[in-house]
Amino acid sequence: MLHSPCSKNWLPSYSVSENRQxxxxxxxxxxxxxxxxERYQTAYWVKAEMHKLNLYPSxxxxxxxVQKENDKIVAQINASIWNHNFQRINKQFxxxxxxxxxxxxxxxxxxxxxxxETFGLSLQILDIDPNYALGELQRExxxxxxxxxxxxxxxxxxQIEFPLLPQRVAIISxxxxxxxxxxxxxxxxxxxxxxxxxxxxxxxxxxxxxxxSIIEQLNRIxxxxxxxDVVVIVRGGGGEVGLSCYNNYELCKAIASFSLPVLTGIGxxxxxxVAELVAFRNAITPTELADFLLQTFHEFxxxxxxxxxxxxxxxARIFDFTKQVFNAETKHFKNSATNYLLEAKNGLVVxxxxxxxxxxxxxxxxxxxVNSAQNESRIFSSQIxxxxxxxxxxxxxxxxxxxxxxxxxxxxxxxxxxxxxxLMDPKNVLKRGYSITTLNGQTIQKNxxxxxxxxxxxxxxxxxxxxxxxxxxxxxx
Amino acid sequence: xxxxxxxxxxxxELQQIVRDMEDGExxxxxxxxxxxRAAELIKVCKNKLTSTEEDVNVILKELEA
Numbered sequence: 001m002l003h004s005p006c007s008k009n010w011l012p013s014y015s016v017s018e019n020r021q022x023x024x025x026x027x028x029x030x031x032x033x034x035x036x037x038e039r040y041q042t043a044y045w046v047k048a049e050m051h052k053l054n055l056y057p058s059x060x061x062x063x064x065x066v067q068k069e070n071d072k073i074v075a076q077i078n079a080s081i082w083n084h085n086f087q088r089i090n091k092q093f094x095x096x097x098x099x100x101x102x103x104x105x106x107x108x109x110x111x112x113x114x115x116x117e118t119f120g121l122s123l124q125i126l127d128i129d130p131n132y133a134l135g136e137l138q139r140e141x142x143x144x145x146x147x148x149x150x151x152x153x154x155x156x157x158x159q160i161e162f163p164l165l166p167q168r169v170a171i172i173s174x175x176x177x178x179x180x181x182x183x184x185x186x187x188x189x190x191x192x193x194x195x196x197x198x199x200x201x202x203x204x205x206x207x208x209x210x211x212x213s214i215i216e217q218l219n220r221i222x223x224x225x226x227x228x229d230v231v232v233i234v235r236g237g238g239g240e241v242g243l244s245c246y247n248n249y250e251l252c253k254a255i256a257s258f259s260l261p262v263l264t265g266i267g268x269x270x271x272x273x274v275a276e277l278v279a280f281r282n283a284i285t286p287t288e289l290a291d292f293l294l295q296t297f298h299e300f301x302x303x304x305x306x307x308x309x310x311x312x313x314x315x316a317r318i319f320d321f322t323k324q325v326f327n328a329e330t331k332h333f334k335n336s337a338t339n340y341l342l343e344a345k346n347g348l349v350v351x352x353x354x355x356x357x358x359x360x361x362x363x364x365x366x367x368x369x370v371n372s373a374q375n376e377s378r379i380f381s382s383q384i385x386x387x388x389x390x391x392x393x394x395x396x397x398x399x400x401x402x403x404x405x406x407x408x409x410x411x412x413x414x415x416x417x418x419x420x421x422x423l424m425d426p427k428n429v430l431k432r433g434y435s436i437t438t439l440n441g442q443t444i445q446k447n448x449x450x451x452x453x454x455x456x457x458x459x460x461x462x463x464x465x466x467x468x469x470x471x472x473x474x475x476x477x
Numbered sequence: 478x479x480x481x482x483x484x485x486x487x488x489x490e491l492q493q494i495v496r497d498m499e500d501g502e503x504x505x506x507x508x509x510x511x512x513x514r515a516a517e518l519i520k521v522c523k524n525k526l527t528s529t530e531e532d533v534n535v536i537l538k539e540l541e542a
Binding site: 307319 | 492499508512515519522523527528529531536
């Protein structure tokens with residue numbers, strides 16, 4: 001039993017001669033150790049978060065174990081894992097959990113309480129249950145999924161319209177990653193001459209540092225996203241260890257809500273991580289991812305090559321079709337025209353026959369009319385003639401008396417005229433004492449003038465006298 | 478190339494012409510024009526497959542900005 005060295009009679013003036021028991025420090029800590037060893041003889045299974053691993057080059061690790069409640073540390077103790085234990089535990093972990101021991105995870109630890117004279121109290125870790133860790137990781141994965149689901153982000157990236165040509169590729173990878181070189185080899189050595197633009201955004205691809213590192217690069221790409229069509233995260237050659245970071249909520253959220261399609265090719269064969277699940281597309285390997293990009297180029301190129309063929313064949317078909325239509329139309333037109341002409345001709349014949357008949361009918365009708373008119377006129381004219389004849393006869397009957405009257409009148413007038421003529425006979429004039437003088441048988445006038453010496457004849461009622469002109473004198477009239 | 482057209486538009490326009498031709502919706506009158514246009518579009522698309530215009534230095538500058 002150990003008593004407090006200063007339990008009683010503590011005096012300002014100190015005397016060694018006083019009867020009190022004094023222990024050395026070693027005695028004390030040895031006593032503590034002994035007590036603890038007696039009290040904690042067996043090992044215990046303890047659930048704790050490994051806050052810090054503190055692995056030393058010696059191969060020993062001195063983790064800090066904590067228990068948190070509402071993010072507040074409510075218990076804390078140092079621990080130790082000796083080199084040989086650490087190797088064994090880590091190997092087990094990688095086999096079962098596909099993860100090395102890592103900080104910040106809750107583990108089920110088999111510990112022994114130890115007290116060391118110089119290092120003090122600690123928990124010596126004998127074993128860590130990898131299945132519990134696996135369950136923890138599983139839980140983290142599920143929690144991430146649940147959160148993203150609640151935020152409707154699970155399919156967010158997949159709903160982005162994929163570019164027709166994913167030609168400009170932002171690559172998140174490590175520059176020494178085998179996955180990256182596989183990926184680039186497929187893209188650059190494609191035999192079709194497809195050209196890609198790639199730019200590497202370097203990040204850690206596994207372990208605890210991966211999530212913040214990838215998120216940082218996604219943020220950088222976001223700044224220059226108009227230069228890119230897609231983002232790829234490629235990893236390979238790192239084995240299947242250290243991939244639990246791809247279940248990290250922050251990283252998965254960053255991928256799901258990224259504004260460009262994010263394609264993953266992180267190369268492993270175990271359960272798909274949440275990051276791969278929410279990515280626009282996941283390929284098992286970087287090579288497969290590169291093949292997918294080439295395939296989308298094909299999908300663009302093939303219709304273009306087909307378009308040439310279609311253009312050629314369709315052009316020929318359109319020409320043929322148009323020719324056929326034209327020929328058919330021509331034929332149709334010819335038939336129609338022939339039919340039309342024939343119909344017109346027939347119509348004309350019918351019409352002319354009709355016309356002929358009509359004309360005939362009209363003619364005969366008119367002839368009848370003329371005939372009847374002729375008859376009528378014959379009757380009428382004979383009547384007129386008869387009438388005229390009768391008139392003539394009538395006149396003829398009247399004629400003799402009228403003529404006789406007229407003759408008598410005319411006879412009287414003739415008698416009168418005979419008397420008048422008789423009175424004017426030159427003989428009668430001569431009888432009344434007048435004479436007629438002539439020269440060469442013609443009466444003497446201006447155009448038959450007498451000259452002195454001419455012999456003129458003078459006729460009286462009883463005598464014919466010849467006279468010679470001795471003198472002429474012209475009257476004034 | 479006289480026409481400024483991005484490859485998505487070029488591709489879609491080309492597909493439309495091909496569809497129209499296959500459906501017989503192009504007349505002989507339009508044919509020459511359409512075929513010429515299609516040839517241009519094919520050229521645009523083909524060029525796009527085998528060339529890129531991005532410049533890493535430009536992007537780096539933007540990242541630093």
